[in-house]
Amino acid sequence: MLSLYKLEIFGTVVQVGSFSGAAQRLYMTQPAVSQHIQDLEARLGTPLFLRGRRGVTLTPxxxxxxxxxxxxxxxxxxxxxxxxxxxxxxxxxxxxGATPGVSVYLLPEWIGSFRTLYPQLNVSIQTATTTEIADAVLEHQLDVGFVEGELDTIASKRLGSAILRPVDLFVVVSGSHPWHERERVSVADLDEQPFITRQPGSRTRAWIDDLFSQKGVRPRIVGEFDNQEAIKRAVISNIGVSILPDYAIARETSAGVLYCLPIEDVTLERQMKLIWDTKSPFTAVARAFLSHLVMHFPGIEKVLST
Structure with missing residues (x-):
């Protein structure tokens, strides 16, 4: 690996045009400067300078x-x-900004650990749909957004986005449902099944409706809610079955009050994404928050370096 210190010396030689001038500026001896440049050339296996009477010039x-x-x-x-x-x-x-599931089940833990390091800094959360979050980021009402829905064409051209993690979704049933001992279900099993889902207009509802339409399946909608917590409670009460993301059901499945079943003939997966305005630099606090999340999502490091 190249030494940052040697690169600084190399850059100084280029700027002043000579080894002696670089030595004076850096308060070093000329032989020491020459040795560092020779070390770089040996490391890279090629000359970096053409030496002449009037100084040095760069090779290609x-x-x-x-x-x-x-x-x-x-x-x-x-x-x-x-x-x-x-x-x-x-x-x-x-x-x-965050879509409801991220806001309820993931952000509190992230914020808690962040404020342990930076108790003097505040984090404000706005829960909204993917479209609303994208618009608010572009209007500079939000610093960043965490979404799971797909961005529309116009927003996707103006926003930066980075996939943080895949989100697996499962059919969930209560412990008293006949399916709770099954290992998996098929899409066809959901036909005419009492089904609990998000309200019309949400990206999650549109995504699930599209899945059912493609497979020719028509569950019997018995409940529509605007949040996943209400859906879980309805499923636990055995009002119907639903489809929920992995992070929203971890506690209930561990406790044995909900059972998650993969669908055997289709991959149920969405993408959790970070979105930001590419034309506006991150504030110092936003950058600190994102840097803190690198431990969970290494891909953010690349976002911060662009």
Whole structure:
């Protein structure tokens, strides 16, 4: 791996045009500067400078390395600035939008661990649909959004998005339902089955309706709710069955009050995504929050480096 310290010396030699000038600027001896450059050349297996009486000029390989060196040193400076800004913030807030499931079942844990590190910073949450969150991010009402629905064409062109994790969905039934001892079900099994679902207009409802339409299945809708917690309670009461994401049913399945069944003839999976406005840089607090989430979602690191 290339040494950042040696790259800094290399960049200084390029800027001043000579080894002696770089040595003076860096308060080093000229032989020490020369040795660091030789180490880089040995590491890369190619000369970086053409030495002459009037100084040095870059070789083609040297020009390429200098382009990357500038970018690397700029990123280092930005990282130092971002960390310093957050540590010295006496107060600040990040405003986050999230679809209902993420808002209820995942965000509280993320926020709790974040505020343990940064108790002086606040996190504001707005729960809404994917479309509403996308619009609010573009209107700068939200710093970032966490969604599971698909973005429409216009929003997807203006927003940055990164997949954080797949979300597996299961058919869920109560312990008193005849299916609770089964290992799996088919889509056809849901035909005419009492079914509890999200309200019309939600992306989740549209997604499930489309799935049933493609398979020619028509469950009997016996309940429509605007949140997953209400759906779970209805299923536990054996009013009907439903389809819910893995993160929403972990506690109930462990307790044995709900049973989750994969559908054998179709893959039930959605994508949890982070969305942001590509034309607006992250605030210091938003960047700190996203950096904290890298432990859960390593892909965020790439988002922060762009």
């Amino acid at each position: 390989a040297g020009k390429t390395l200098y382009e990357y060196t500038q970018r690397i040193l700029q990123l280092v400076a930005e990282a130092e600035s971002a960390v310093t800004n957050v540590q010295h913030l006496d107060s600040g807030q990040v405003t986050i």
